[in-house]
Amino acid sequence: MKEGSHVDRASNQLLLSFCKDYFSDEPFGYISHRLNSYSVDPTVYMDAGSHPGLKAIAVVFDNPLIKSNVVLEKQFFNQPFESFNSVDEAKKWLSELLIK
Template sequence: MIASYNLGFCQMDIFENYVINVMNEGITVIPEYNNVFVEIANKHFKHKAFVYITHRIHSYSVDPTIYIETAKIKNLVGFAVVSNTSLQKMQTKIEKTFFGKEFRQFDTMEEALEWKDEIIKKHSLSCK
């Protein structure tokens, strides 16, 4: 792990080419939270492809239109949702339509990390 942030609304852990984020119970994700994420992404991944993994272990609300702004981060090449609940699987299908880049749901963190490796590799090959 490169860095870890407790931001009051989430716990965000930064790794070489990905972020794992766990939102706090009961919050509503608002545009200001996305602004904080953009700052952290610029600090740690300025010229490097990375994947965002959200581990949805708590219940919280997301306005899916927030993904329109998140997708504007040029070097963010994929977004993974880790949750095995049917509600989250349904929510992910809606959220995906707003993102416009690779966006997948996984039941386990291991699956998400394997996918992350594939996406990073695919992106690095396409840049050569």
């Protein structure tokens, strides 16, 4: 995401549509590597939680200010949602979760 952008329900629907086309109903996880600062409408996670294939979300960040946003966002998603310090940690967690 570009610095300062905002993810709203309309832009999230576009992402979910892409995921439906790409993954069909196969289980997958989403990794958000938050290199830039941007905002997310937390209600997008309610829509994301209804996607048949999306099983988990991992957020990777190194800026402690982002942590409070992640704590809030996590409350709106009804699937596993964790934060990590590295992409490798997030990939490992998702891989283990999706194998189960």
